[in-house]
Amino acid sequence: MLKLRLLPLMAWLLTALMLFGLPAQAQESPPTEAPAYSTLADLLENEATRTQLIDQLRGMANNAQENVQAAADSSAETAANQAPSGQEANAASLPRQLAELTSTVASEIGSQLEGLAAALSGIFQGAGTGQPFDMDAFNSAALNLGLVIIAAFVLFVALRRLARPAFSSIGRWSQQGTGMTPVLRLVLAVAIAAIVDVLVIALAYVGGNLLATFAIGESGELSTRASLFLNAFLIIELLKAGVRMLFASRYEGLRLLPIAAEEASYWNRWIARLIGLVGYGLMVVVPLLNYYLSPALGQGVGTLIMIGAFIYAVGVVLKNRQRLRDGIDAQAAKATMSATRVSLKLFARVWHLLAIAYFLMVLVLTFTRPEDALPFVMLATLQTLAVVGAGMLVSSLLTQTIGKRIRLPEDLKRKLPLLETRLNAYVPNLLRVVRALILITVVMIAASAWGIFDLAGWYATDLGRGLVAKVISVLLIVTVAMALWVGLASLIEHRLNPETGSGEPTARAQTLLSLFRNALAITIIAMTLMIALSEIGINIGPLIAGAGVLGLAIGFGAQKLVQDIITGVFIQVENAMNTGDVVTVGGVTGTAERLSIRSVGIRDLSGTYHIVPFSSVDTVSNYMREFAYHVGEYGIAYRESIDEAIECLKEAFEELAASDDHKQNLLAPLEVAGVIALADSSVNIRVRLKTTPGTQWATGRAYNRLVKMHFDAAGIEIPFPHTTLYFGEDKDGSSPAGNIRVLEGRAKRRSSADTDDESHDEQPVEQGKGSIPAVDYRGENDES
Numbered sequence: 001m002l003k004l005r006l007l008p009l010m011a012w013l014l015t016a017l018m019l020f021g022l023p024a025q026a027q028e029s030p031p032t033e034a035p036a037y038s039t040l041a042d043l044l045e046n047e048a049t050r051t052q053l054i055d056q057l058r059g060m061a062n063n064a065q066e067n068v069q070a071a072a073d074s075s076a077e078t079a080a081n082q083a084p085s086g087q088e089a090n091a092a093s094l095p096r097q098l099a100e101l102t103s104t105v106a107s108e109i110g111s112q113l114e115g116l117a118a119a120l121s122g123i124f125q126g127a128g129t130g131q132p133f134d135m136d137a138f139n140s141a142a143l144n145l146g147l148v149i150i151a152a153f154v155l156f157v158a159l160r161r162l163a164r165p166a167f168s169s170i171g172r173w174s175q176q177g178t179g180m181t182p183v184l185r186l187v188l189a190v191a192i193a194a195i196v197d198v199l200v201i202a203l204a205y206v207g208g209n210l211l212a213t214f215a216i217g218e219s220g221e222l223s224t225r226a227s228l229f230l231n232a233f234l235i236i237e238l239l240k241a242g243v244r245m246l247f248a249s250r251y252e253g254l255r256l257l258p259i260a261a262e263e264a265s266y267w268n269r270w271i272a273r274l275i276g277l278v279g280y281g282l283m284v285v286v287p288l289l290n291y292y293l294s295p296a297l298g299q300g301v302g303t304l305i306m307i308g309a310f311i312y313a314v315g316v317v318l319k320n321r322q323r324l325r326d327g328i329d330a331q332a333a334k335a336t337m338s339a340t341r342v343s344l345k346l347f348a349r350v351w352h353l354l355a356i357a358y359f360l361m362v363l364v365l366t367f368t369r370p371e372d373a374l375p376f377v378m379l380a381t382l383q384t385l386a387v388v389g390a391g392m393l394v395s396s397l398l399t400q401t402i403g404k405r406i407r408l409p410e411d412l413k414r415k416l417p418l419l420e421t422r423l424n425a426y427v428p429n430l431l432r433v434v435r436a437l438i439l440i441t442v443v444m445i446a447a448s449a450w451g452i453f454d455l456a457g458w459y460a461t462d463l464g465r466g467l468v469a470k471v472i473s474v475l476l477i478v479t480v481a482m483a484l485w486v487g488l489a490s491l492i493e494h495r496l497n498p499e500t501g502s503g504e505p506t507a508r509a510q511t512l513l514s515l516f517r518n519a520l521a522i523t524i525i526a527m528t529l530m531i532a533l534s535e536i537g538i539n540i541g542p543l544i545a546g547a548g549v550l551g552l553a554i555g556f557g558a559q560k561l562v563q564d565i566i567t568g569v570f571i572q573v574e575n576a577m578n579t580g581d582v583v584t585v586g587g588v589t590g591t592a593e594r595l596s597i598r599s600v601g602i603r604d605l606s607g608t609y610h611i612v613p614f615s616s617v618d619t620v621s622n623y624m625r626e627f628a629y630h631v632g633e634y635g636i637a638y639r640e641s642i643d644e645a646i647e648c649l650k651e652a653f654e655e656l657a658a659s660d661d662h663k664q665n666l667l668a669p670l671e672v673a674g675v676i677a678l679a680d681s682s683v684n685i686r687v688r689l690k691t692t693p694g695t696q697w698a699t700g701r702a703y704n705r706l707v708k709m710h711f712d713a714a715g716i717e718i719p720f721p722h723t724t725l726y727f728g729e730d731k732d733g734s735s736p737a738g739n740i741r742v743l744e745g746r747a748k749r750r751s752s753a754d755t756d757d758e759s760h761d762e763q764p765v766e767q768g769k770g771s772i773p774a775v776d777y778r779g780e781n782d783e784s
Helices: 002-027 036-045 047-082 094-125 135-176 182-214 224-246 261-292 295-319 321-334 338-368 373-403 410-415 419-449 455-460 462-496 507-535 541-557 559-573 642-657 696-714 746-751
Strands: 582-585 588-595 599-603 609-613 620-622 628-636 671-678 683-691
Touching: 135 182, 135 224, 182 224, 182 373, 224 261, 224 373, 261 295, 295 321, 295 338, 321 338, 338 373, 373 419, 419 455, 419 462, 455 462, 462 507, 507 541, 582 599, 588 609, 628 642, 628 696, 642 671, 642 683, 642 696, 683 696
Parallel strands: none
Antiparallel strands: 582 588, 582 620, 588 599, 599 609, 628 683, 671 683
């Protein structure tokens, strides 16, 4: 900046010197050049003229500064007037800047091509170096350089062939080794192979230097030409070694990119050609032309090399546009994360545009910043490739380490059966967050490498440091909350597991622990959300106050809900029912399948599921507390002996108590209450069986079966409704005959269709299937 500010002053000084020198030149008109230096010395030697000259120069400098400021103000005002409304001058001048950049690049290319043509036309006349072109010296230098090139490459190829067994062994270990995850094994194998490759390149470089120093040219002296080539050879081959780490076409186990060998060979060959063309051209050919022939010739050849490399690269990109797009789409189809899948699909559609933009940027930087364009592009490219590769490797390592399904030991799985499912649900989500952070970090570092974003400067600001600290804090809070939930939920699960806890948990323990687990989940989520919001700088005080006011409003507006919750709390505290109990709640009888703090879910006998809110519960009838009774009432005919019937009931109970299926359900001997009613057609006897809770119905069904069997065996009649028919009586006390005819079944009628109808009235019908005997009813005093 200091040099730019001194440029106007230096220009005005030269102008003043010319003005002061014009009179002297006019007075003396020699045939040779005017003695300007002596005139300037005379002016400075005289004190008066020296003072006058200093005053004039200061005045001219002040005027120049005022003119520059006025011109700047005028330009700013013009730009502001031309800019659209609401737009700054700098924003409005962006197209102009692009136009100036394009014009600069075009003029630079034109001038370099013109210089190349001029240098080629005058090279043989000595115009470039001041001396005629020496063909013999050129041939000798070219021969020596060619020998150095051949020797270096022959030595490099020989060393690569000797190292092939080592590469093959490392590749086999990468594919077939054990003891590490595949990604770690691949990374370690590639690192070892890279070290071997670098050693081969270093040995070839040292060998080339020794041959160039002692075997080629003048012994004991390394020529500039050989030094240029060998340095370029070292840098270019190291770059190619880096490319071979990505595209190892000959060794499957040493290829970082997941592509086929044919594709790897193609891209490795293409990138190696491009690196060799640009590297050897700009690092060997151009410096040699600049030094030995002409700087203009070197610049022109460098321009042609860059243009040719750009055309070659764009041609290859467009040629492989669709093929690479299909390959990226195939990788996107295999992605498990939706964000990764969408990103890969988007990249597949624009990758060729990004590649062309990259090569165009390199070409433009070469012309606009020729002094540092190539080192800048090389360093930025290497940083981008390194950070992208590191991000991909870390992501793959995380995927293979914790991204696959977690398998817990059988003993731990037996103690905590839900822990494996819970971890397999949480870890993929955490992995997605980590991958997103890796992607953001890779993009920021790549943008910083290309000068698009100053990552170090941004992090040095309070905003950058604060944002990174907040992200890390939120991640730690969420991770701790998840770990706390997994630990407490696993502890509850351990208590509920009959194999590992304190034995078979009671129904009350199951219900209360399940409710506690739900309340714990809600509490952890609420606290984690509040702490995370507070950590990122959001004031949660109004949020808490608003939540309190909202809760109060909900309490007033939802009194039924509050009643549900309060009643549910007291029902749980009093242990009125638990999950699995058979209860009658709100007029619904069934099994309680789900208990919450607000309602109970009941499955009735027909399979219908009822949800009963606790606010509608007045009474809870629980059939599953401590013990139960089967109460049986059995009616016998009036003609039967009551004592004999009671003995049959006891015998039925003894048989039930001896049964393997039901003896464990009986808690006490049979209780016989005795005769409880003399009904219309039966004498009713009540008994009671004390059973374990929940088995009273099955036990009662089994006992009823045995009672019927014992009554039948003893000939004890279990009465059923009877009908008495009265036909009246005559005046003499006799009753008329009741002529009752019972119809036969259809089958019998069909088989005896030829039988006389009257015969059926006189003799009984043969009893058989589908037939009922005919009955001749007569009065009790009928003598006939």
